[in-house]
Amino acid sequence: MKKYNSFFKVLLIAFTALFLTGCVHDDKYDAPNLDGYQCQDLVATLTIAQVKALHGSARYDFPDTSTAIMEGYVSSTDETGNIYKTIYIQDAPVNPTQGFTISVDAVSTYTKFPQGSKIYIKLAGLSLGTYGSLVQLGVRDAKSDAAGLPDGVSRIPEKLLPSRMFRSCTIRENIVPKVLKISEFNSNNNILGALIQVNDVEFTKNSLCANYAPDGFTVDRQIGEGWSTAANNYTGTATVRNSGFASFANQLVPAGNGAFIGVFSKFNSTFQLYINKAADLAAMKNFPRKDGIATNPCILDQTGLTTKTVAETKQLLSGASSQITGDFLLKVKVTANDEAANLTQSIYAEDETGGIRINVNKANLYQDARFRVGKAIYIKLKGLAVSNVNGEIQLGRLSGTIFAPILEASVYNTFFDSNANVSAPVPTERTIPQLTTADVGRWIKIKDVEVIADDLYKSYAPAAITLEDCSGNKIILKTNTSATFAGAETDGGKGDVYAIVTYANGKYQLLVPKQINANFGNARCDGTVPQIFTTIYEDGFDTLLAKWDTKNVLGTQVWSTTTYGNPRPSAYIDGYRQPNLDWLITKNKISLSGYKDAFVSFESDGRYSSNGLVSLELYVTENYTGDATTTNWTKLNAAFDTDIDNFNGFVSSGRVNLKNYVNKDVWFAFKYTSTSGFSTTWELDNFKVKGTK
Numbered sequence: 001m002k003k004y005n006s007f008f009k010v011l012l013i014a015f016t017a018l019f020l021t022g023c024v025h026d027d028k029y030d031a032p033n034l035d036g037y038q039c040q041d042l043v044a045t046l047t048i049a050q051v052k053a054l055h056g057s058a059r060y061d062f063p064d065t066s067t068a069i070m071e072g073y074v075s076s077t078d079e080t081g082n083i084y085k086t087i088y089i090q091d092a093p094v095n096p097t098q099g100f101t102i103s104v105d106a107v108s109t110y111t112k113f114p115q116g117s118k119i120y121i122k123l124a125g126l127s128l129g130t131y132g133s134l135v136q137l138g139v140r141d142a143k144s145d146a147a148g149l150p151d152g153v154s155r156i157p158e159k160l161l162p163s164r165m166f167r168s169c170t171i172r173e174n175i176v177p178k179v180l181k182i183s184e185f186n187s188n189n190n191i192l193g194a195l196i197q198v199n200d201v202e203f204t205k206n207s208l209c210a211n212y213a214p215d216g217f218t219v220d221r222q223i224g225e226g227w228s229t230a231a232n233n234y235t236g237t238a239t240v241r242n243s244g245f246a247s248f249a250n251q252l253v254p255a256g257n258g259a260f261i262g263v264f265s266k267f268n269s270t271f272q273l274y275i276n277k278a279a280d281l282a283a284m285k286n287f288p289r290k291d292g293i294a295t296n297p298c299i300l301d302q303t304g305l306t307t308k309t310v311a312e313t314k315q316l317l318s319g320a321s322s323q324i325t326g327d328f329l330l331k332v333k334v335t336a337n338d339e340a341a342n343l344t345q346s347i348y349a350e351d352e353t354g355g356i357r358i359n360v361n362k363a364n365l366y367q368d369a370r371f372r373v374g375k376a377i378y379i380k381l382k383g384l385a386v387s388n389v390n391g392e393i394q395l396g397r398l399s400g401t402i403f404a405p406i407l408e409a410s411v412y413n414t415f416f417d418s419n420a421n422v423s424a425p426v427p428t429e430r431t432i433p434q435l436t437t438a439d440v441g442r443w444i445k446i447k448d449v450e451v452i453a454d455d456l457y458k459s460y461a462p463a464a465i466t467l468e469d470c471s472g473n474k475i476i477l478k479t480n481t482s483a484t485f486a487g488a489e490t491d492g493g494k495g496d497v498y499a500i501v502t503y504a505n506g507k508y509q510l511l512v513p514k515q516i517n518a519n520f521g522n523a524r525c526d527g528t529v530p531q532i533f534t535t536i537y538e539d540g541f542d543t544l545l546a547k548w549d550t551k552n553v554l555g556t557q558v559w560s561t562t563t564y565g566n567p568r569p570s571a572y573i574d575g576y577r578q579p580n581l582d583w584l585i586t587k588n589k590i591s592l593s594g595y596k597d598a599f600v601s602f603e604s605d606g607r608y609s610s611n612g613l614v615s616l617e618l619y620v621t622e623n624y625t626g627d628a629t630t631t632n633w634t635k636l637n638a639a640f641d642t643d644i645d646n647f648n649g650f651v652s653s654g655r656v657n658l659k660n661y662v663n664k665d666v667w668f669a670f671k672y673t674s675t676s677g678f679s680t681t682w683e684l685d686n687f688k689v690k691g692t693k
Contacts, residue, residue, distance in 0.1 A: 038112060038162055039169040042120040044071035048091045048098040049190075055128040055135050058150040066124040072100060074117045075175055075195040076263050079110040080277045082246035085155055087113060088263050088274075090194035093173035099193030099264060101136035102165075105155035115276065116175050118168035126164065129153030132267035134192060177261050182225050182236035185271045188264075195276075196264045201225045202257040202289050204237065208412035209298035212278070213242040213249040214367035221253060223260055223273075227290035234290075241265075241272045248277070250369070254284035255296050300378055300416040305329040310441070311353035314386060314393045321387035321403045328381040331418070332356070334373050335425045335443035336500050336513040339366035342483035343513065345405050347371050348441060348500050350425070355441030355500065357389075359396040361405035370415050373513070374422040377415050384414070391503040392440050427498055432473040435508045439501045446475075446510075450494040450524050459603075459652030460515070461486035462643070467497065467510070470525035476509040477518065478502070481649030485515035487566055487603040487686065489652065492530035495520040531597065533690035537590045540686055541569050549587050551628040555580030555674070562683060566603055566650040570685035575615075575674025582672045583628040584684075589665040595691035598658040600668060602687040603650035606641040611678035616640055617671045618656065624667040633669065644680055662691070 051070050054060045062068060072089030073096075087109055090096035093116065102121070113119055127140045129151045136153065139160070144152025156164065177197035180188060207221040220241055224234030240262065243249065261280040262273040275281065288294040308316075308328045316322055332349035346359045358379070365371040379395075387394055387403035397406050406414060427445035435444075449467045451458075452474070458465060460479035468474045477497070479486055498517040499510035512518045523529045539547045541561055548571070550559040557580050562572035573582060592598050604616070619633035641651040658666070670684065 038166045040120065040166040041168050041170060042069050042071075042122075042166060044069050044120060046070050046123070048072055048089070048100045051123070051128070051137075052098070052100065052135055055130075059140070059144075059153060060128040061140055062123040062126050062128075064125045068123040070121045070123060072119060072121075073173055073175060074113050074115050074119060075099065075193065076274070077110045077115040077276045078107060079114075080247045080275075082243050082248070082275050082277075083263070084243065084245070087119075088193040088195075088265070089119065090175075090191065094176045096178060096191055096194045099191040101134060101193050101265070103131070103136050103138040103153065103155045104158070104161060106158040106161060113165065113167055114172070116173045118171040118173065120166045120168070122164050122166075124164075125160075126156065127153045133269075134266050180264070182223075182238045185238065185264075189266070192264055192266050194264050196262065196273075198223070198225065198238070198260045198273075200257065200290070201238075201260050202284065202291070203240075203253045203255070204234070205291065205409040205412055207253055208255055209252060209370075209416075210412075211250050211369050212253055212275070213244040213246060214369065215244050215249065217244040217367055218242065219244070219367065220272075224290075239270055239272050241274055246275075248275075251278055252298060254281050255289075255293075255298050256285040256287050257289045258284035258286050260284060297413050298416075302329060305380070307331065308381065309353040310349075310351050310356050311438075313381065313395070314354070314356065317386040317388060317393055321385055321398060321401070323398050324381045324384050324386065326382060330379040330381055331376065332379065333376045333423075333425055334371055336511070337366040337371050337373055338364065339373075340484045340514045342480050342485075342511060344480070344482060348443070349377070350442055354438055355443060357392065357394040357441055357502075359394060359405035360408070360411065362408040362411060368411075370411075370417050372422055374424050376418040376420045378418060380414055380416075383410075391506065430501075432469055432475050435475075435501060437503070440503045440508070442501055443498070444501055445496055445498050447496045448494055448525075449475075449497055450520055451490045451492070455490070456492050457489050457655045459487045459489060459654070461649065462651060464509075465490055470494075476507065478504075478509045478511060481651075484566075487650045487652045488515055489601070489655070490518070491520035492524070493520045494522045494524050531692045533597075533599070533692045535688060536592065536595070536598070536691050537586075537689040538687065540567075541565065541571050541684075544569070545571065545584075547587055549583075549585045551583040551585060553581040553583070553629060555582070557674075558582055559584045559672070564605075564647075564683055565685045566605075570605075570683045571670075572681075572683050573672050574681040575672070575679030577677050577679045578674065579676055580672065580674040580679070583669050584672070585624065585628060585669040586667050589624070589667055590689055591665050592658065592662050592689075592691060593664075595662045595693055598662055598689065598691035599655040600636070600638075600653075600658055600687075600689045601655055602638070602653050603685045604641045604653065605647050605650045605683045605685075606644045606680050607647050608644060608680050609678060610674065610680040613673060613675055613678065615673050615680040616682050618653070619669045619671060620658070620661065621667050621669070622661070622664055628669065628671075633671075647683075650683070650685055658689070658691075 046068050073093050075090045076083050076088035087102040089100050091098040138153030141152040141154040175195050177195045179197045201223045204222040204224050213219050220239045222237050224237045226235030262275045265272045305327050308330050332351050334349045336348040385398040427443050430444045449469050452466045455465045461481045465477040499512045502509045502511050544561045552558050557575050559573050561569045618636045618638040621633050625631045636656050638653040638656045
């Protein structure tokens, strides 16, 4: 038996080693086997330039009987996953005069049409249209037609490619990138889609020491050329668009200066560059950089630095704010970031001595690997500042005498990845009475708390929610209106809350980074069990107003949808300061049969005064006649956004009780009214009807 065990252990080790080796992304790939796939040498009848010239102000459709054939050389590769469902071509392997974009509904096209392939495209049944103002080849798009967009095209279906696209059996060239300066981009729109090389450039400070892209996200990084000492900036910059699905996404962008190679593209008025593979940027390793950075800034040199703890860092405060002048280094673990938008331009981090808020003038910090929850980072403190903000000591910088967030351009030489694996931060357990000033900024767990009776089922924002334990001790749970869960209802039971301790107006408060950090699903302190409501009907307006009827009684303005929402889109109406009366009515009846209790809820966001007029109301009926003006409606007592000075975030209506309508069929309607000179603009989202049996 021991012999068999040993054999299987060896086999397991060998398999594991093979698996790990197969998972390494080293940017080196075997050439694809192209034996015979769609291999034809055809005769082109149209050049890339002639094909593009066929596109005017609207889509151009090639007839199904067309014999036109276009040829080109593939300038791109989707082998690393950075280019997705697109094949870029150019008219010559060296010094091209034309480039072009082909939109295909297929991946791993490099296995059939690798970079350098000469390809032929039979154009019969295909279409020329635009996306982001860039002319491309695809197929006619019915959705664009229906929406009245005459220039939209869809991707060429994968099943159509074998009859439309062919690789030359004899020719595969080495694509030599065309050398351009960023300042020459505007005069070279004709080669959009070609492979280009931009010499003597570097990633800007805002991109330094960051990954190409965070997992699952597409982000823009900037490169610059022609550093101007007088202006302390580059004479030209360009956007490099990177996919979080690329095999090299988790690598750091090159920190030096040199040649950049990528596919030349454009979206509307913004030029964009796409990296085929990270190895194409191997030349960007020269120091000093044009902006004066002499050595690789992403490597932390701890020589001469004195380590400080969070507690010691807070003790550097003298007065309201204090500049840090010492060569100090702080090592902390990130405990909260801006992923759910309950924090903006800031993170919380802690060590064994406490936690602290760190303010950074950068959006989407959670997408930066250095600011992931559970990541240990080093912070160089010299030049930063500590400040007392409403009783909470925070870390940032001084702009004159004003405490401000750390500049995005200083992130690269302020925050350093420890290169340790991410590990979940361990919360410190506290009860509400145990909280002290030493806990402010710390990640904690408070067990067995519940929302007070007066706040039950209210949304997390804009009003603060009060929590209490079974002894009656209370604490505020504060949520920003920008949080992704601001309009969500709090649970009605008891449970544990994981939160950051904050301090404002002389009181401790709790901030939950995500809604899942506050789960109150158990029986309350008095033993009552919260009812479980299931969704009967809901609409987030993702299908526009497909589930609603719009009835215009007065005025020319009507209900529509907008690209704003929670998340977008949302229903929308604006009376444009004209007399209006408009209804938005659920198209089909909603059955409450078999339910013993039910409620309706939604979220609203309004702006501009209606001069005292009740501009938006919610109604219900058991008998919709098909005519809003002849239907017998009952008004429901729903809460609408009251802060109409600005669009400050969606506000929950709360649970609007429907107990009088259980076991009945109902329709709901929003009634909008505006007058001459006054009108409130309204956005509605997340309409839901829930019930319990």
